[in-house]
Amino acid sequence: xxxxxxxxxxxxxxxxxxxxxxxxxxxxxxxxxxMAMAADAPKEGDANSRTADAPTAGSERxxxxxxxxxxPIGPAAASPDLSSKGPAKADALxxxxxxxxxxxxRVMLECRERFASVKDYTCTFYKRERVDDVLTPMxxxxxxxxxxxxxxYFRFHQPNKGREAIYVQGRNNNRVLAHDVGFTxxxxxxxxxxxxxxRAMENCRxxxxxxxxxxxxxxxxxxxxxxxxDEESVxxxxxxxxxxxxxxxxxxxxxxxxxxxxxxxxxxxxxxxELGLPVRYEAYDWPAGxxxxxxxxxxxxxxxxxxxxxxHDDDFDATNQLYSxxxx
Numbered sequence: 001x002x003x004x005x006x007x008x009x010x011x012x013x014x015x016x017x018x019x020x021x022x023x024x025x026x027x028x029x030x031x032x033x034x035m036a037m038a039a040d041a042p043k044e045g046d047a048n049s050r051t052a053d054a055p056t057a058g059s060e061r062x063x064x065x066x067x068x069x070x071x072p073i074g075p076a077a078a079s080p081d082l083s084s085k086g087p088a089k090a091d092a093l094x095x096x097x098x099x100x101x102x103x104x105x106r107v108m109l110e111c112r113e114r115f116a117s118v119k120d121y122t123c124t125f126y127k128r129e130r131v132d133d134v135l136t137p138m139x140x141x142x143x144x145x146x147x148x149x150x151x152x153y154f155r156f157h158q159p160n161k162g163r164e165a166i167y168v169q170g171r172n173n174n175r176v177l178a179h180d181v182g183f184t185x186x187x188x189x190x191x192x193x194x195x196x197x198x199r200a201m202e203n204c205r206x207x208x209x210x211x212x213x214x215x216x217x218x219x220x221x222x223x224x225x226x227x228x229x230d231e232e233s234v235x236x237x238x239x240x241x242x243x244x245x246x247x248x249x250x251x252x253x254x255x256x257x258x259x260x261x262x263x264x265x266x267x268x269x270x271x272x273x274e275l276g277l278p279v280r281y282e283a284y285d286w287p288a289g290x291x292x293x294x295x296x297x298x299x300x301x302x303x304x305x306x307x308x309x310x311x312h313d314d315d316f317d318a319t320n321q322l323y324s325x326x327x328x
Contacts, residue, residue: 100235101228104251107271108221114276115214120146120311125154126301129205130285135296136203143302144315145212151316152211155323164323167195167208168316176200176208177318179325190318190325205298213277213302220269220278227262228253243280244303247273258286265294275305 125143128136137159144153149169156163165178175192178200193200195207210219228235238250249271255262265287270280279302284294318325 099230100237101224101230101233101253103237104228104235104253105221105224107249107251108217108224111217111271111277112221115217118147118214118277119308120144121213121305121307122309122311123305124303126303127299128296129203129298130296131203131205144311146311146316147214150209151311152208153316154208162324164325165208166316166318166325169209177325213279213305216278216281216300220267220281223263223267224253227255232257232259241270243270243272243301246279248279249273264297272305275307277305279303279305 122145123143125139125141127139127141130136139159140157142153142155142157145151149171151168152166154163154165160181162181163179165176166172167176172192174195176195177190178193179190191199195209201207227233232255234252234254234256236252236254238252241248241250251269251271252266253269254266255264258265264283264285266284268280268282268284269278271277272279281298281300283297283299285297287294314320
């Protein structure tokens with residue numbers, strides 16, 4: 001018998017005893033998530049498919065900025081780590097008896113299908129990443145995102161409050177337009193940066209060209225399709241998680257044994273039940289030694305997501321009077 005894994009049942013007898021109840025709980029949690037996604041899915045001609053803040057004909061086209069809360073969002077703000085719990089202590093835990101890896105991939109395929117109807121969105125974006133073996137402080141930004149053409153706008157709230165960056169695929173010679181704050185802004189004005197260059201990649205694991213919910217979906221789906229295997233992976237589901245007041249499905253995928261083909265030891269992904277999209281992602285490295293906790297490598301949170309708000313070219317234009325890019 002394969003050695004028991006964290007969060008999994010340890011014997012064939014225990015599995016037979018729990019099988020009936022686990023299958024029922026799995027079916028129920030899947031049905032709840034599917035109903036939530038179906039209820040929120042935009043329908044052609046449905047006035048409710050646009051958000052309450054979506055601009056109407058003749059209204060102001062620019063989406064005004066709102067100050068984002070700088071309250072830290074970290075592991076303590078989410079649910080306890082499922083991998084440290086056993087079935088007796090995690091009442092919300094669903095251990096899937098029929099191909100949990102396949103279920104995780106299926107959920108991501110549904111997220112990708114749902115995201116195909118998203119033209120743009122706004123949110124408050126939180127991120128922290130381990131760069132040069134140091135975990136950066138929490139970054140908090142207002143984010144505007146448009147999918148076609150791929151366009152992104154950031155305004156920083158912490159650190160470097162007031163810093164802004166814009167990237168539009170195929171425009172500005174595919175450069176990032178950015179300005180700093182304080183004396184640096186006075187000297188440099190608006191800079192045109194290579195997205196993969198040292199200046200743009202400072203304190204970042206990934207370039208701006210890989211930012212956003214859509215890119216997250218594709219990355220996780222690609223990795224899980226390549227990596228998840230019920231023989232070498234532990235995949236657990238918790239459908240009773242809340243981020244703030246929002247119900248979510250938590251998927252935790254773990255590779256107990258480190259292998260070259262595995263990117264991370266553990267990934268925790270939170271799927272917003274009403275949006276049907278991932279809104280929080282955490283990735284961890286393998287523990288350095290026995291008894292050590294796994295180190296966080298990257299964490300991204302998309303808070304207060306509003307879909308299809310009607311963003312336009314001027315939302316990604318450095319000359320927008322709502323922005324502070326200044327001279328070029």
